[in-house]
Amino acid sequence: MLSSKKIKREEVDEQLLDTIFTLKSEWMNLKSIIERSFEPSEIGLYDLSVAEAKYFFLLREARHRKISALR
Incomplete structure (x- = not known):
C-alpha cells in the first residue's frame, strides 16, 4: 500500500x-569557472547550460505556483 502521509503544500x-x-x-x-577558462571544454559548457535550464525551469514552476522568497 501507499503511504497515507500527506505532504503539505x-x-x-x-x-x-x-x-x-x-x-x-x-x-x-x-x-564563473567557464568565464575564467581560456578554452572551456564542451562538457563544461554542457554542464553550464543544463544548470541554467534547471534553474529557469524551477523559477517558472515557482511563478506558476505563485510562491516567492519575499513572504
Missing part, C-alpha cells in the same frame, strides 16, 4: 525555494 514550496537557491549557486559557480 508549504513544505513542498519550501523545498522548491531551497532547490532554486542551490541551483542558482551551482549555476553561478559554473558560469
Whole structure:
C-alpha cells in the first residue's frame, strides 16, 4: 500500500525555494569557472547550460505556483 502521509503544500514550496537557491549557486559557480577558462571544454559548457535550464525551469514552476522568497 501507499503511504497515507500527506505532504503539505508549504513544505513542498519550501523545498522548491531551497532547490532554486542551490541551483542558482551551482549555476553561478559554473558560469564563473567557464568565464575564467581560456578554452572551456564542451562538457563544461554542457554542464553550464543544463544548470541554467534547471534553474529557469524551477523559477517558472515557482511563478506558476505563485510562491516567492519575499513572504
